[in-house]
Amino acid sequence: MALVSLSKILTKALNGRYGIGHFDVHNLEWMQAVLNAAKEERSPVILGVTEDAVSYFGGFSVPVKLAEALIKEMKLGVPVVVHLDHGSSVENCIKAIDAGFTSVMIDASHHPLDENIRQTKEVVTYARKYGVTVEAEVGSVGGSEGSDKVTDPVYADPIECIDLVKRTQVDCLAPALGSVHGIYRGAPKLDFEGMKEISQLTKVPLVLHGSSGLSADHIKRTIALGTAKINVNADNHLSFSKAVRNCLENDKGLYDASVYGSLGREQLKETIRIKMRLFGSVGKAIE
Secondary structure (H helix, E strand, C coil): CCCCCHHHHHHHHHHHCCCEEEEECCCHHHHHHHHHHHHHHCCCEEEEEEHHHHHHHCCCHHHHHHHHHHHHHHCCCCCEEEEEEEECCHHHHHHHHHHCCCEEEECCCCCCHHHHHHHHHHHHHHHHCCCCEEEEEECECEECCCCCCCECCECCCHHHHHHHHHHHCCCEEEECCCCEECCCCCCCCCCHHHHHHHHHHHCCCEEECCCCCCCHHHHHHHHHCCEEEEEECHHHHHHHHHHHHHHHHHCCCCCCHHHHHHHHHHHHHHHHHHHHHHHCCCCHHHC
């Protein structure tokens, strides 16, 4: 099965009231873990790739080619999306599309609304030529994203969300409603009423960033209110790192990276399988 566009699976998720996991991948082992979990759970899945990960992989084309090779070798048989997470510019979104990404996020949320709309519309216009899905953000998801700097969330304005969706025809929207990237400091304060309003008014699938650390009840409630794409990163870092750390601490003479890398991969796979079950996407690949 070839890579698919995000819109192909996201609309089904929205109508079926389940979520599809977006799992950021940072190397071969992480991509193997995500795809193996998807195969075992018969779940559609999104491989999220940040711009930092693009640099680590060595270019935009590398994660695409790696995903395509693994899908073929594994005889995967489930829908897989390769998605640019938090694209910082129109130029980088275009580079990702040209490299074969099937979905991109243009994050111009730090700009005034009109500039956010202008950049999003430019990406949407280019992406439409290739059947690529586009995600945008309104407000600002707090926490830390690829740096040590921690910021507070800026809650999305429902009117601005409607304006952006209407003027850009974007495929899905990430309204910042109190979730944060990285590790939560204090109790999460999600605006569920705002989520409900934005979902009802925009009628597009919503995206939840910063799901790591949220309770099962939080996750289920966001799905019920129109969230169809759920991003996971910090929980996966914690899972993978813990397995590798324990392995090396228990065998201080170990130097074979394939041993501790495999242990980290297996632990990460199990973490992702649990997430897929929570999101309700298990078995949805065969619909």
